Amino acid sequence: MWGRVSNHLLAELPPQALSLLDLEPVSLQHGRVLLEPSDPIERVYFPETGMISLVVITQQGQSVEAAIIGREGALGAQRGFGKRQSFTRATVQIAGCFLTSAAHKLEMAATTSAPIREMIGRYTEVLWAQGQQTTACNAVHSASSRLCRWLLQSARSVGSDHLALTQEFLGQMLGVRRTTVTLLAQELQRKGAIKYSRGKISILDRSTLEACACECHEIIGNILMQKYCTLPADDLLVGT
Secondary structure, three states: OOOOOOOHHHHOOOHHHHHOOOOEEEEEOOOOEEEOOOOEOOEEEEEOOOEEEEEEEOOOOOEEEEEEEOOOOOEOHHHHHOOOEOOOEEEEEEOEEEEEEEHHHHHHHHHHOHHHHHHHHHHHHHHHHHHHHHHHHHHHOOHHHHHHHHHHHHHHHHOOOEEEOOHHHHHHHHOOOHHHHHHHHHHHHHOOOEEEEOOEEEEOOHHHHHHHOOOHHHHHHHHHOOOOOOOOHHHHOOOO
8 A cells, every 4th residue: 555645646546546556666867758759658657756848849850848747747647548649759857756557557447436537637638738838838938938937847846946957958848059048047047046057957046036937837837736727728828
């Protein structure tokens, strides 16, 4: 029987439902690719201290992040409703601890457990809404405000203000050049908002970072708290 878990989805399940998933703890390193586009979903991952990025890859090899999955969610939860395939690349963005279950066990559990079915349906809507908001953010907001939003969102997802992130990977996630990330990070460091050194970013002044972030920081935070799940899609998108 599992004790307390750090993943928010799992923590909401009653013990009997949780036991149906036959969860296994794993440690995953930064850069580990868990799924490629069109891959069948065979395992489901519930982050506890790590974070997964869902990344869209263009035919020219460019990449941009569509959503973040941290301790508030799960990778592949929709597989509980039947066989599914991935539409994005799923990469471990921040190394850490994860709980994982064979996808067919989640599917079997969903057939007998109402709490598990509700969890899957609710989080699928939340992830969809987060992806919409991130798409709008990438289209209309500056790289500087998006970086601030991204750092705040990542810190919330892993439960820590200390993030192991390289400028190269940040550039890929934001869809900008590495040199652009360098300049943006230096400016935030001059403002005292962050400290950056050797692939590690520490948030020093959250209020300054929040002031520099776009409104998507608050909107996505509310989406992850499921406050906006019943609103029409248009209500989730920022204006130009």
